[in-house]
Amino acid sequence: MFFGCKDAHTVYRWLSICLLTCMLAISAQADDARIVFVAHEKLPSVEQLVEKTSALLETRSELRLLHEPPEAGWQSYDAVVLVGPQALESWSFEHSPAAVAVFVSRDAAAAYRQQLASALYLEPPLKRQVALAKSILGSDRPLGILVQDKAQWKNSGLSALPLQQALVTPYFVDQYGNLNRALLDLLKNSHALIGTYDTELYSSTNIKNILITAYRQNKPLIGPSSAYIKAGALATTYSDLDDVARRLSEILLTGLKEQLWPDAGYNPYFKVRYNQQVGRSLNLLLPDADELAVRLTNSEREN
């Protein structure tokens, strides 16, 4: 809504998602497909993802570690789901079935765009985070984004977003000489900092400085992801395991049935998470998280 322009492509994408969801619900099953999940270690969250996706696809899927290929080779599967950047980076695409990457950032997936059949980004889209910030703080409030430099800004695809209309201003760290000076200028002119999924900028070392500086001036951080909520970020949109499994099963189903792999993209299924204590401390009345997620989802669909 806040970006103002209707995008035919987005409408088409949402229609196809709806269609696929219906297909899933009615009858379509991938029961004859063999799917393997590959990860660098067997984490409980990965095991749950395998279970949930299998349940949705009504098929059995396997979880294998990177260095444990099956005797028949990876080609014995119809599709491989590469879980996390470690699996993606170490994967040999040469003798691979169609590969879908999950739990990877947009930047990481972009490097393997040619080789990957599809990918589901880990982070929420910036546009969604901006919409979230506007819903909490008010639609006319100026917002700021920290970016390392202009090159990163271009590569990240952020520059293509109509941010100016949404009163969102990027602050380039390299133009200020250091992070803090860029941050101070941003906080002076903005009502909130919207975190981008830049793990270098928002590293565990920097985040402390960013949060303490921002909160000294009563300005909240929105995002970059759910991992930052406990640290002290005010709010974020995020996709949990159910959301990832839901979208992944759609990707696999479309890819395997129709032989048409959806483009790599953000997860259209998401929730809203707050750090309630931070909200209270900033004297903000936070809208109901579930209702807001529905509102944001509907708004994305309309656009």
Next chain:
Amino acid sequence: MLFPTDTGVLVCSMTINIMSKTRIIFSLCSALLLSETALTDEYDSFELDTPFVLDDDIPVVLTASRLKQPRAEVPASVTVIEAAQIAAWGVRSLPELMRFVPGMSIGHGDDENNTSIAYHASNPNIMRRLQVLVDGRSVFKAGIASVVWDDIPVALEDILRIEVTRGPNAATYGANSFLGVINIVTKHPGDTLGTRMRYRTGNNGVDDGFVSYSGESNQNSYRITALIRADDGFDGRDASGGDDEYRDSRRHGFVTAYFNRPLDSITQLSLQASLKQGHTDIRRESYEMDAPDQETKQGYLWSRIRTEFSANHSSHLQAYWQTDNRKQRSAACLPTLSLDPELFSLYQQNPQWSNSVLGISRLVGTADGDNLVGGIAAGLVTPADVETLLLANQGLALDITQEQLDSARNIYTRGFNGTDFLQLKEMVCGDTERNLREDRYDIEWQDTMQWSDTLRTVSGISFRRDQVDSETYFNGRVHNDTYRLFANAEWRMTPYLLMNAGGMYEAEDTNDSAFSPRLAFNWLLAPQHSIRLVYSEAVRSPDLLEQEPEYSIRVKNLGDNYLNLNDGRIYVNQTAVSRDLKHEKIASTELGYYGKFSDLNLELDIKVYQDKLTQLISDHIALNSLSVDSDTKMNINGAEMQLQWQPDSRNWFWLTAAYIDADVTLGDTSELTEKQRRSLSVVELRQTAQDNLVVSWHHQGDGWSVTASHFWLDAYNETNRYRRYEINTKKTWSFNGYKPWAGFFLQHLIDDFPLAYADQRYSTRDLYYFQAGLDF
């Protein structure tokens, strides 16, 4: 109870003396363990990226013990002035900012050119019933209790926010948090990186300069600020057309340094140091040949170590030393007799008779005078004769003993030259000097603990030594040690009801021990709407000068005189003999409502209150005060409101209103003259307006801003009306990282009434200044 932390946030709490200690500790520990486990599970379930993309766990940065209280849960009336508002209003000094606080008024002492701020009502001559803290350091002088605004080395440009607690809150802010607390929090040096320069010039002698540089390397950050502030002060009761006929100009400057660094992952070290020098013009007394201008030198060192042991537990240790040197010198010519040591002693026994002894000596040369002086010197008159004579001629009802009459006899005899008593009229000249050095050493440990989702405590202990070295005021060095123990707790009794309780116990050398309790309930009508009921008690300890004075003025380098003195003390003096002053006391009850209407972006706070003040010391603490008692009573009832509205991101409004109904009852005034009694009866209300309204509007354009404010005070200084408006405009530019700006400030007085005293007015209705600055 509000609690200041090093980031200036307000944290809540109360004492726990209902349950047994063991039970408390057990239940609190269980609650803590449970809540931590629950928290971990809750967050881990949705942090999907942590094991894949992020190298380390993201640390918990904003811990529970560090977060601010939601406004609706703050158990006090609080006005917060932010840096943005300070910049928008464009005023030059801290007291001017306090005009925007409901119920606060500005007055001005008449003797030392000190602005005084009162909340509801207070004596303007010396500002000593409000606590003022800068980053946790009390700038309240304890030797001669007062807050001297010109002496506070903080630039408005360096202030992050000012939290004004309207009402007593000793349980949180310590001793002398009596009528209220002004808590100034300065910006972290990491938040002011770069260079900032300002210059300001205008009419009324305004001439201010400011330069500040902040830098950082690794994780260390520092700031150095230098400031000079000067103006001509008031112009006097009859001045007009821009003339200045009142001697109260001032020029003060300081350099302050602030350093911050992390010692390890959980500990932060902050250090501050400052040097300050100032000159204040003071009007001369009749016996002084030149003006006893005040030269001041101050400095302080401050340090704080803050440790965050866990997300729910933090502590700090704060220590500071501050020193204040003030000197006043002037040449003086006065009767030699007034330096007679025996007259000095006589004054301690019977001040009015001593004044008469001097008065009678001025009559030498007249037939009546010669007869009386001769009669006393020859021992021919009785005390009853003198008493009758003084009652008949001067209207003075004195009680004189034979011994006191004999002292007069000795004094007069020393002036007899063998022929007559004309020597008693001899004048002698010399140099007077008033010196004072005050030092404070203060150390405080404070612990903040979030025991569970429903219980949070702040507790601590502190020691303070106030030491004063002054021949003038104490005839040497005196000190006062204060030990303080405080605890506050916030208990969420139900999701909608919070109880805050706390108290401070204070033991000190020169006054009795005192306990100041505080109890508050906040009933949450909705998440951002609450009703609060607060009861709070506080005391103000009489200071060393009130309680233990040895106050006299020495005149040195005397010329030839019949007493053959090289130096001597003026006979008018103050001693501790008659003093047994009690703590000034306040008991305040308030009923308040706070609400934030998020849709409108509007915040509203309303309160009605009743303050009962007892044992107030209203007497002027001056060399010639005949008596100083702690026996004035004051009852204050009233209501006040504050409204902040931000209709959009470019505009904000600020509206405050207050109604004050104060009633003063004087204690024993039998020793006072009618004039003194009249003056004393109005002194506590001199700077109080019955009705008070302030409205301010700010608009932010692209690269420019304008702020307009209007002040309306009715029944000010009993009958006057004081109205004025202010406009502050600012234009900013930006070139390659350089941000120059220019501004203009205008203050127009609609009414021409003086402040607390007749001389405190300007000879023009328009005060203005230009400002220019550069940030890079």
